[in-house]
Amino acid sequence: MNKRKFGPWWLLLFFWAELCFMELVVHAATAPQFWQPELVLLMLYPLVPAVLLFALCRLFPPRANRVLGPVCSGLCYIFFASQLVYYSIFHCFYSAYSMGNGGQVMQFWKVTLHAIRKNWLPLSLMLLPPVGHAVLGKRFSAARLRLPYLPAFAALAVAVHFGLMALLPVFGTQPLSAYDLYHSTNDMKQTTAHLGLMPAFRLDVHRLLFGFEGGEIELATETKAPMEAPTEAPTVPDATEPTVLPEPVVDTSPNVLELDFDAVPTEGNDVLSELNAYFSSRTPTNKNEKTGMFEGCNLILITAESFSYLAIDPELTPTLYKLQTEGFNFTNFYTPYWDVSTSDGEYAALTGTIPKPGTWSLRDSAENAMPLTMAQQLKRLGYSAYAYHDHTYTYYDRNLSHPNLGYVYRALGNGLDVEATWPESDIEMIDKTTADYMGSEPFHAYYMTVSGHLEYNFNGNAMAKKNQDLVKDLPYSGSVRAYLACQIELDRALELLLQRLDEAGVAENTVIALTGDHYPYGLTDEEQSELAGHEIDTRFERYRNAFILYKKGMKPERVDSLCCTLDILPTLSNLFGLDFDSRLYMGRDVFSDAEPFVLLRDHSWITENAMYYAPSDELxxxxxxxxxxxxxxERNQDVSNRFRASAWVLEQDYWRYLFGDNLPPDGEN
Structure with a gap:
């Protein structure tokens, strides 16, 4: 008995239904909210690739076409499944750029296996269409498509594509709307939530190949500040009164350089013109009573892998507790999470600008002029500058980026001889590096730690296993105890660092600045809530963290001002009394009178008066x-301006253009 054959159009409907189903599964697993008006776009956009797949599977002789159908279904599954697994690990989707550099990510194959097990249900559901195609494939018509029909199918795909583009304004044109994401804002995660994963990835590929300038910077939201602080006329003391010494006058002039943005030729480049207009219109921050507080001091800057304020405990991590309570205690600090997790976290802290979505910003900066980093600024004052990482030296291409930031760079495989465990020991890194710079003041050292890295268990994580006995009696689940065991390694590394500073006699003249690269996403939301002692708010509280800023002998001070990673570089520049232009950073000097403002990767923001959650337009x-x-x-436009300007600075090598022949020269180590 012959099985019933499906007509020629059933294959097109099958591809459409298959892609819609996979889009909905990924949407349900990753989007902040499932039901939204743009859900109809997730159902319509798959029609375009469905038409193309249908034409491809009818282009060849019947035997080849029958093989192509299931193969195409399988490839679609691999794409959606791999993106879901990647999202489960890193909380973002991989871009075309990251896919081209995926070999480094595959070093974490054990973490990948865990993510696959955790997502077995959506992965199994998405497997149903490819299996169905393999079973029903012979019943689909595989007749070769006649040549005259090919232009018709191409025209159909084009018509559907432009029809959907015309439909986008129906859902609004505000920032982070489907229209804005398609035309102006490069944000793959948000685009996936509004349009679907396939159109988001297609846009990402297009922007990678042909570049992407996005929309314009709207200067209406920026306020030009006076370049000089107002001063009062001096008063003449009354000779009949006892002489009272006046209070020291605090210099409150703006932190700016002598930059004439209008005098720099743009050579017809509209982007450079917009950047000039944008930065010249920004309000600079003023000097203040903290300006120059650390002038001439040594600086040790640390980006700590997956560090969280939740790991600070007077008994479990006493050194972290000491540094926090005996230095500046920032109680309202946030660590935004960016697309490329650790590398982007470093980029934000080291450059004071927002990482560009869809690429490895730190790697891309390796060919640019980077005169505004702490390393380059301090080297111009005669400092030495060293950078260290206790994992593979080529990971994220730090061997290219970090020397360009101004550092002599050493890591595993490149002059740093630490035991190649997973993860490696921060204690061992400190032990084998302090001799490089102590004794050659003034110095600046930068550390990117790794002991706090996921996956948090006592089987595959060497640092968790090493410190297991120290956390065995804690009232937490295994993963949380393993995480804390990893943070103990960081704490003891800092203890050794303080000891070495004391032994070298430079502790009182050395500043230690430390924060995390991102929140500990290796813990589930439930596990983070367990550690916090309450259910955390995943919109904002998830990114709450600590910024440690300490110098031995300083007067402890609580700082309640709202601040984030982007504020670190301008704050340090002011504290060290450097000549810098505060308009060129996306953050602010925390001790200035500038308004506190925190922005997050999804374009959400926080002020002293409000919190705005961009994905759901919630105030x-x-x-x-x-x-x-x-x-x-106005706030939303300001956030968009900062994202766009940061991306253009990276793309255009703007600092080289801005400073030209006056580019501050590199110092010598």
Missing amino acids: ILLQGNELSPEEVE
């Missing part, structure tokens, strides 16, 4: 304040 007012729709729109 949360604080302290009974009111915010008009116009003010919210």
